Amino acid sequence: MMVVMRLVHEPMEEREIWKNVLGDIELQISKPNFLTWLKNSRLVSVDKKEGVGLVGLPNNFAKEWVKNRYHKIILTSLRNMEGSIKNIDYVVVSQNRSATNEEIKNDKKEDGAALQSSLIDSKIDPKTNLNPKYTFKNFIVGSSNELATAATQAAIKDIGKKYNPLFVYGGVGLGKTHLLQAAGNEVASRYKNMARVLYISSEKFINDVVWAIRNRRMEDVKKKYRDIDVLIIDDIQFIGGKTATEQEFFYTFNTLHENNKQIIISSDRPPSAIPTLEERLRSRFEGGMIADVTYPDYEMRLAILKTKAQTQPLSIHENILEQIAAKVQRNIRELEGVLNKVIFYEQYKKQKIDTKKLDEIIGEATQATPKNITPGDIIRVVAEFFEIPASDMTNKSRKQEIVEPRQIAMFLMRDILKLSFPHIGEKLGKRDHTTAIHACEKISRETAQNPAINQKIMLIRERLYKL
């Protein structure tokens, strides 16, 4: 807590004095005038040595008016409270107010605007870069991210003390950003203005450093990144290989770490697997806490969908959600993408979503999968994954350790390549199409029940997509 306490300097004294002054002035001028000109005023500072009080007013009109009309009564009243005051200066101070909940509620866009993408994310806090939509409240915790969540919560409970740095890694679209931003938001709301939080993607960091080098403004960047209490950097893997940025980050890291400031980092892989990362940075990342986020299981995916769907005015049929959760397994972002599309069709196109339409939507949303995977690739990758010779996949053997990989390969050929069952049988050792049908049904049934097999398929898919 020491870190935080240092930053507290509530001008209690000024506030108390000003309250009394206002109480005094209120009796001397008319109520409308008081409300118009002095409502949002405050005493910014009192310089006892010079005997000058600085009064802040919300705009120039108020400043001119108060200066010209009320100077005398304010001075008299202020002097009564604080004897040393000889003069008053006036200044316009900004009304740094944030929107109230009421206003946010009233800001509901006209129908349909919800799908209009935004050039600038309108909710991002310009100071911290955090998006308030990411909170722990709407973050679904399951076995796949339990450790990372617990570590993050522990880290921000005891800023800079417990796990520093905290390094969270995991695949694309598994909620790392959500977790990191939720941590930032939690700190911002728990410590109010006392702890400065900065969330930044490593890309932005790189841009800043490049900009600073080009414009010879390195000092600005140093100040920006070293004058904070919690630094959150997303997708650090992109920093690897960019020497000047790495160096700057290294210094920033050290400065913050030495001063017990919390650092939270995310990446798509553990520090040891970022090939171009400098050794000294790697060892520093490994010096703190490392937690991973893995693929969510079916129940968790369904829970995520349900939470998401609840924020929509339209209620989506449970059955549809279950189907999405079962079919979209790789990535939470895709999960949300599919849900958004379903909502789009139901709400704005007034189309009823059936299984066929849903498959179409899922196909569109996950179309990013490479088109050039061949059946041969699948056989090879599956064999490699299970560490068996690829030739075993296509021979007559019916050993248990061969059967499962073969069935998985069949399932994937059906699922990714949409091959016909006879064709699949053909590819895997001239088997009958009923064998292929049985395999696909069995695996798809098991993925819903058995997390272990699901995890395996996930990892194989990932390898396939990386080809």
Add this chain to the structure above:
Amino acid sequence: MKLIILRTNLLEALGSVERAVGENLNLPILKNFLVRALKGRIVFISTNLEIAVECEMSGKIIEDGEVTIPFSIFHSVVRNLAAERITLEKEKDKILISSDNYEGIIQDEDPKEFPIIPHISNTGQCIKIKSDDLREIFKNVLVSVQYSTLRPEISGVFMSQSNNLLTFAGTDSFRLTEVWLGVGGYTSTLEDFSLTIPLRTAQEVAKMFSGSEEISIFADSNQILFAGDHEKIISRIIDGAFPDYQNIIPKDFKTEVVVQREEFLSAVRLVSAFSGKASDIRLKSGDNGKFLEIFSSDAALGESRYKIPAKITGDDFMVIFNWRYLIDGLKICRDDEVVFGVNSSDKPAELRGSREQNLLYVVMPIRG
């Protein structure tokens, strides 16, 4: 105080101060405007405590002085009066309005109660722009601006001067207009700066200064002043940083569509009739990049498809837009031919005239 003013001059000045006459329950005097006759100058002043307008007019001063007059009463008197000359005279706490055959008496309110109009501290340096250019710029930029209580920092027109370029930009976070003037388009003795002019002020500026005069713009840390030959408007500026929008403007495009502007505009209007609640229409590249297909459908209404000739270079594309935003952008491009740059369905697209060198419009697609 006693003045004789031509009715036409009066009407013109009233039209000007009307822009800032306020409505304030706490301070009813804001419904009045201030008349100041001093040293051969007659000035009308009004304010709503956000902006203040000053208008100078010619007339004959018989006796110096100050009065405040309720705007609406006075305006309706002058509007309906047939006389050519009108005399304004203060007698004790009454104001006498008279012509050859008319006499009206209005209660005066103490001019000392009228707000003091702030002054710009820095009056040495300024920017000078032709009023026609300024009005045009503001009109174009305002297309993309909307008032938002949630985001006061973008509820206005961003203005910045750097590297001999004077730039104006506005956004409602769904689209963005940027307009700029190079050397020759303006003169400036100000150091480089950037500030945001409140929406309301920008709207008024876009309507004021109807003549072809030169406008001087003065600014300090929290106010901006636009001064023409007779009229002046002073306003606060928005505190809070305007977003760093340069990053949003796409640098290059996967597809570029060159198309006749009028044709594009009427095609969008035509097809929009069938768009759904989301105001969505779909743009798609046609075969061989020879035409642009504009399509919309709604389960309840039906669908419509329009193909217009276009020169398309780059990848095939299919992106959904809000047709209102497209029309807004097409309207402010002036060239006969426009270039529409598209990247993908989740990246901003850009619209600009094919020859135009100083305006661009960026618009975000609709997801789906």
